Amino acid sequence: MAEQQTHYDFVEVKSADILADRERSWEGFTSFVTWSTGACIVVLVLMYLFLVR
Secondary structure, X not given: OOOOOOOOOOOOOOHHHHHHHHXXXXXXXXXXXXXXXXXXXXHHHHHHHHHHO
């Protein structure tokens, strides 16, 4: 069986690091939403052109 780890090294986490990480996450999320919305619009336009006409 594997042995349990009994010692943990704690490092100081600064608020600037947390904020930078959250800003990167937010920018990635908004970029994803923008591109996926654009892709949905393109798909809907193509469906209109090929299926309705």
